[in-house]
Amino acid sequence: MTRKRVPPPREAACLSQPYPSSQKGGTVIAEFVLDLLTHRRLLADPDGYRPEHCPGCGHGALHVHDYRSRLCQEPGVPTVAIVRHRCVGCGGQWQVLPAFIARHLHFHWVLLMAACATPDAEAPETPPTTRVPSADTVTRWLRRLASCGRVLAQVLASSAESTLVAVAQALGLEPTRREVVDALGRPFAEVAALAHRLVPGVRLM
Numbered sequence: 001m002t003r004k005r006v007p008p009p010r011e012a013a014c015l016s017q018p019y020p021s022s023q024k025g026g027t028v029i030a031e032f033v034l035d036l037l038t039h040r041r042l043l044a045d046p047d048g049y050r051p052e053h054c055p056g057c058g059h060g061a062l063h064v065h066d067y068r069s070r071l072c073q074e075p076g077v078p079t080v081a082i083v084r085h086r087c088v089g090c091g092g093q094w095q096v097l098p099a100f101i102a103r104h105l106h107f108h109w110v111l112l113m114a115a116c117a118t119p120d121a122e123a124p125e126t127p128p129t130t131r132v133p134s135a136d137t138v139t140r141w142l143r144r145l146a147s148c149g150r151v152l153a154q155v156l157a158s159s160a161e162s163t164l165v166a167v168a169q170a171l172g173l174e175p176t177r178r179e180v181v182d183a184l185g186r187p188f189a190e191v192a193a194l195a196h197r198l199v200p201g202v203r204l205m
């Protein structure tokens with residue numbers, strides 16, 4: 001006898017909303033930038049973070065527009081600079097976020113992942129940080145991970161990468177977001193960057 005599985009609760013709407021097609025500008029995640037040192041090296045290089053093409057209109061010329069400050073919360077480094085480029089073609093402004101910083105969340109991914117580790121999993125050591133998330137914040141993160149990951153799975157299924165399609169096919173119809181992460185077997189930062197690359201706007205949590 002198979003036990004009928006209770007479908008996971010619906011995810012917050014903000015997690016599954018792609019950028020509207022009319023949107024000019026937004027965030028590009030630099031998937032290979034997983035540490036502060038690499039981020040600083042790229043910032044120091046005028047072309048380090050310059051997108052080759054405008055993600056909106058495809059134009060090949062983008063100029064540095066400005067630098068914004070973003071929470072980082074590593075010891076001694078509460079914030080980091082994030083570069084924003086402006087497209088010569090459409091005027092869209094694109095900020096390039098290093099993958100280790102979580103889009104829309106106020107902590108970096110290593111800390112988030114440690115805080116959300118399941119008791120039976122090998123928990124990563126909580127990294128040193130300038131700020132500790134409150135119990136309410138961690139509860140909200142855990143709730144998001146336990147919510148419906150169907151859109152995330154669909155994003156993988158519609159990608160051109162056969163390994164991702166296979167992962168999506170092996171998931172049930174109603175996976176949780178954590179199940180999607182577990183099936184991919186990648187750190188949160190990489191899953192979030194991947195989802196945003198495949199369908200800009202879609203978030204892990």
Ligand SMILES: [Zn+2]
Pocket residue numbers: 054055056057058059087088089090091092
């Ligand atoms: Zn453009």
